[in-house]
Amino acid sequence: NLLLNRLAQLNARFSECGFEPMIGLKGVSTLSYLDLELGARPMGDIDILVPGLQKRPYEALAILKDMGFKKSIAEFKSLTVASP
Numbered sequence: 001n002l003l004l005n006r007l008a009q010l011n012a013r014f015s016e017c018g019f020e021p022m023i024g025l026k027g028v029s030t031l032s033y034l035d036l037e038l039g040a041r042p043m044g045d046i047d048i049l050v051p052g053l054q055k056r057p058y059e060a061l062a063i064l065k066d067m068g069f070k071k072s073i074a075e076f077k078s079l080t081v082a083s084p
Contacts, residue, residue, distance in 0.1 A: 003046050006083050015064055072075035 011022045013030070053060050058068040068084030 003083070007046055007048070010067060012068060014050060014060070017059065017063060019060070023049040023051070025049055
């Protein structure tokens, strides 16, 4: 629940800055179509796709930093951050 709440806050912030809505990947996306409770899919992290991230990477990084996220892994195609 905490991760999903944090994800909603992040999505709202990206939206305020003109990014398209984020897309949940893997585990979090299964919650939208499985008829199960949150506890049926324990999560230690959430994987998301941020459309347009590659066009505005420094702005996205600034948003994440401002919200307290810390970069732990960054690659050309992905960015891994830890939530505060």
